[in-house]
Amino acid sequence: MSVLSIAAIQVDAAAEGNFDLIEQEIRSVAKRFPWVIMVALGELVIHGASLARAEPAGGDTERRLQALARETGLWIIPGSLYERRGDVVFNTTPVINPQGEIVGRYDKLFPFLPYEQGVASGVDYPVFDIPGVGTVGVAICFDMWFPEAIRTLCAKGAEVIILPTMTNTIDRDVELAIARANAAISQCYFVDINVAGAQGNGRSVVYGPGGELLHEAGAGREVMAFELDLEHVRRCRDRGWNGLGQIMKSFRDAPAGYPLHADPASRQASMKELGPLSMPQRQGGAAKAVNEGEGRTSKPRLSIIE
Template sequence: MKPFAIAGLQLDLKPNGNFDLVVKKIRTTLVRYPWVQMVVLSELAICGAGTGTAEPMPSATEGKLAALAKELGIWLVTGSLYEKDGDDVYNTASVINPAGEVVTRYRKMYPFYPYEVGVAAGTDICVFDVPDVGRFGLSICYDMWFPETSRAMVLEGAEVIIHPTLTNTADRDVECTMVRATAAQQQCYVVDVNGAGEQAYGRSVIAGPDGEVIHAASDDEEIIVVELDLDRVTRSRERGVLGLGQPLKSFRDAAHTFPDPQASKALKALGPLEVPTRHR
C-alpha cells in the first residue's frame, strides 16, 4: 500500500474576498486531521470569477499561501487565481510543496468559452511528482470535458488527477458523471473539488481507478478527507478495471491514429463559438 492523504475543501464561499476564510478553513482542517498531506481548494475559491483581481505571478496572494503551506508542512493546490501576464489573463493553479516552494503552475487550457470572457487559454498540460508517492496531474474545471487532457497527463505518468472546479450551473450532474468516467478510462484517481455557498453548487466527487465513487459530497460546505492508495492504480493498470478491460494497454497497442479535429468538415459546419441567443 502506498497511501497519500488529501483534503478537498468544498467551502461556503462568497463571490470574492475569501482569503481569510480559506486560511482559517485550512488551519481547522489540519487541526482536525493532522495526518493530511495535501489540501486542494476549488477553482477561484479566493478571488471569485472576476478577472479584475488578476496579479502577475509570483503574486502576493500566492506568496501568502506558500508561507502557510510551509508553516503547516503540507502540499497545497491553490484551486486557481487569475494571473496577469502582459495583456493576457490566465486562470492559473499553483502547486506548493511542504517547503513552501511553488513546484509548478498550470494555466487552464480550456476556459469556459464563450462565457469565461477575457481569459486566455494555456497551452501545456501539467504533471508533477510528490516524492516517494507518485505522479500527479492537474486540470481545471472545463478541461475535464476534453478527455484528451486527462489522457495526455496519464501518458506522462499521472496516477492522480487533481481537478479544482467552479460550477454553479445545470451541468453539474453531467460533470459528476465525467469524474467517474475519467477515473475508469484513465485508470487513475480523480479528485474533483467544487465550491459551495454563493460561488458554486458543491457535489465534489472523488473516484478511483476501477471507476468507483470514493466520496460524493452534498451541496453544502464539506471538508472531504480521503486516503488514496497509489498501488491500486498500478494494479488496475496491470490487471484491468475490475479485472476486466485494460484500456491503457489497448490504447498503447492500437495500430491506428485519429483525425485532426481542425481538419474535420463536420466540426467546421457547427459554426462559431458564441453564446446562444433566445431565438436561435
C-alpha cells in the same frame, strides 16, 4: 504502500474575498488531520470569478499561499487564480510544496467560452511527483469535458487528477458522470472539488480507477479527508480493474491514430460547419424587440465558470 493523504475542501464561499476563510480552513485541516499531506480547493475560490483580481505570477496571493504551505507543512492546490502575464490572463492553478516552492503551474486548457471571456487557453500538461508517493496531474473544471486532456496527463504518468471546479449550473449532475468516466477510461483517482455557497452548488466527488464512487459531498461546506492507495491504480493499470480491461495499455499499443488531435488547423477545418463559438442569444420576438428597441445588443457579464 504508496498513499496520498488528501483533504478536499468544499468551501461555503462568498462571491469574492474568501482568503481569510480559506486560510482558516487549511489550518484547521492541518490540526485536525495531522496525517494529511495535501489540501485542494475549488476553482477561483479565493477571489471569485473577476478578471479585475488577476495578479502576476508570484503576486501577493501566491506569496501568502507559499507562507501558509511552509507554516502547515502541506502541499497546497489552492483552487485556481486569474494570473496576468503581460497583456494575457490565464486561469491558473499553482502547485505549492510543503517548503513553499511553486513546483508547477497548470493553465486551464479550455476556458468556459463563451462565458469566460478574456481568458487565454493553456497549452501544457504538467504533472508533478510527490516523493515516495506518486505522480499527480491537475486540470480545471471545463477541461474534464475533453477526455483527451485527462488522458494526456495520465499518459504522462499521473495517477491522481485534481480538478478544481466552479459550477453553479444545472449540468452538475452531468459533470459527475463525466468525472466518473474520466476515472475509468484513464484508470486514475479523480478528485473533483466544486465550490459551494454563493459560488457554486457543491457535490464534490472522488472516484477510483474503476469509476467506483468513493464519496460525493452535499451542497454546503464539507471537508473530505481520505487516503488514496496509488498501488491500487498501478494494479488496475497492470491487470485491469477487477481483472477486466487494461485500458491504458490498450491505448498505448493500439495502431489507431488520431489525426485531428495532432494538428489543430486540420481539426478546425474539419469541424468548421459547427459555426462560431458565440454567446447564445434570445430567440424569437423578444430578442428582436430588445435589439431593435435599444439599437444595440448588450454585452453579457461573466457569471458562469466551469
